[in-house]
Amino acid sequence: MKLEKPRGATHARIITSNKKKAVVEVKELDCLSGVAGWITWLKVGPHKRTQELGKTNFDGNYES
Numbered sequence: 001m002k003l004e005k006p007r008g009a010t011h012a013r014i015i016t017s018n019k020k021k022a023v024v025e026v027k028e029l030d031c032l033s034g035v036a037g038w039i040t041w042l043k044v045g046p047h048k049r050t051q052e053l054g055k056t057n058f059d060g061n062y063e064s
Contacts, residue, residue: 002063003029006053009041014058029062036060 005012005026013023016037023042024031032039041053 003039003056003058006041008043009053010044011042011050013040013042014038015040032058032060033062034060 009026011023011025012029012032013021014032014035014037015021016035022032022035036059039056039058041056043051043053045051
């Protein structure tokens with residue numbers, strides 16, 4: 001699955017079906033290969049302020 005990240009997204013948060021969570025930088029998205037769940041795209045600004053930019057259902061198959 002080719003993930004289309006929103007413009008300005010710097011991080012992604014994934015929440016799996018059994019309620020486990022992880023936050024990774026966009027440049028390290030290959031770490032999520034094999035993990036299915038909902039990805040929330042985030043923009044992290046100064047002083048760790050976060051802004052949600054959108055959500056995507058992710059099936060665990062990642063193509064760069």
